[in-house]
Amino acid sequence: MPERLSLPGRRAAQGFSLVEVMIGMIIGLLGILVMFQMLLNWNERKRTAASGSDAQISGSIALYSLERELRNAGYGFGNAGAMGCTVTAYDRLRPGNNFTFPLVPVQITDGAGGSPDTITVLFGNSALTSDSTTYSASSATTKRLNDPSSIQRGDLLVAAQAGACGLVETTLNTHADGLTITHASGNYNDPDNTAVTARYNPAAGLAVALSAGNIFNLGPQPRRNVWRIVNDRTLVSTDDLHYSDQHDAAGQNTPDGMNDWTEVADGIIDLQAEYGLDSDADNIVDTWQSAAPADFRTVRAIRVALLARSQQYEKQAVTTVAPSWAAGAFVMTNLDGTPDSNPGTPNDWRRYRYRVYETVVPLRNAVWGNSP
Numbered sequence: 001m002p003e004r005l006s007l008p009g010r011r012a013a014q015g016f017s018l019v020e021v022m023i024g025m026i027i028g029l030l031g032i033l034v035m036f037q038m039l040l041n042w043n044e045r046k047r048t049a050a051s052g053s054d055a056q057i058s059g060s061i062a063l064y065s066l067e068r069e070l071r072n073a074g075y076g077f078g079n080a081g082a083m084g085c086t087v088t089a090y091d092r093l094r095p096g097n098n099f100t101f102p103l104v105p106v107q108i109t110d111g112a113g114g115s116p117d118t119i120t121v122l123f124g125n126s127a128l129t130s131d132s133t134t135y136s137a138s139s140a141t142t143k144r145l146n147d148p149s150s151i152q153r154g155d156l157l158v159a160a161q162a163g164a165c166g167l168v169e170t171t172l173n174t175h176a177d178g179l180t181i182t183h184a185s186g187n188y189n190d191p192d193n194t195a196v197t198a199r200y201n202p203a204a205g206l207a208v209a210l211s212a213g214n215i216f217n218l219g220p221q222p223r224r225n226v227w228r229i230v231n232d233r234t235l236v237s238t239d240d241l242h243y244s245d246q247h248d249a250a251g252q253n254t255p256d257g258m259n260d261w262t263e264v265a266d267g268i269i270d271l272q273a274e275y276g277l278d279s280d281a282d283n284i285v286d287t288w289q290s291a292a293p294a295d296f297r298t299v300r301a302i303r304v305a306l307l308a309r310s311q312q313y314e315k316q317a318v319t320t321v322a323p324s325w326a327a328g329a330f331v332m333t334n335l336d337g338t339p340d341s342n343p344g345t346p347n348d349w350r351r352y353r354y355r356v357y358e359t360v361v362p363l364r365n366a367v368w369g370n371s372p
Helices: 018-072 364-368
Strands: 086-090 098-102 106-109 118-123 134-138 142-145 156-161 164-169 180-182 187-189 195-197 213-217 223-230 234-239 262-266 268-277 287-289 299-309 354-362
Touching: 018 118, 018 223, 018 234, 018 262, 018 268, 018 299, 018 354, 106 268, 106 299, 118 268, 223 268, 234 268, 262 268, 299 364
Parallel strands: 086 164
Antiparallel strands: 086 098, 106 118, 118 223, 134 142, 134 213, 142 180, 156 164, 156 213, 187 195, 223 234, 234 262, 268 287, 268 299, 299 354
């Protein structure tokens, strides 16, 4: 009798049941959800870390740039007796031509109601600075000096007398008497024998009347840089001595009637500063204040703080207390610059992370300076 082949049972050939397949799908979906959640959390942490790194870089660059300029403040006039006088100046490339500025190393313009301050830094760049140059005779276009050896053609000079000061551009320093310099309008040859046109001398001569006093040599390219916050998030610097209007506020090549500024760092939302005053002449700071001092010769240091904000919006309020520096807390506003209303939206400052950068910068030219 032939043998019958035995086949596997039908149940063994059926595979997975519907219930088993559903359970497997649920387990797989749960695994995918877990992986996506982990990926989402990782991306959020990565963006937070990256934006925090950007804020750190911006803050470091901004503080380094500002600190470097503050250390140069006052070069060329040190701690002059004429400190604080109003300098009468002329610039043929500037709208209106005439302008004035105070002869101080650093000027802090306090922002109203906790708004960002403005810092103006003045320094020269002469390689032949002398602390003892005086003039004993003066006209609208000439000065007779006791020692003109440190002055070159093209140097900008501040002539001072009893609180009155004027800015002039040297156009000739080789008079027959060996002592007189000229600051006239028109063309002259610079030290490289290149023909240039005087920029800072009006045709009628210096507007302020001066007869004798001190001369401070600021060199051929001094700077009076104005540091401020624009657009509620960008630190910029503007050279107030060299007016230039080549661009508009958006950076386009269209003049807008304003002095051009240079962007230093993005993401800087606040700038605060104070004068460090030495009231007893021992070169040690005794008090700090934001208001302008009665005597700028007592200023020995500048305390400055920058507040950098991350660009990453956080779902939760990650900053619950206003950041602070040595002089107190920063006054926080909504991101659009309006007063703080705690809106709980991307316009809320609490939904972002912050870094504070602060330092104290000694005004070495004021400490070491011995200008008359």
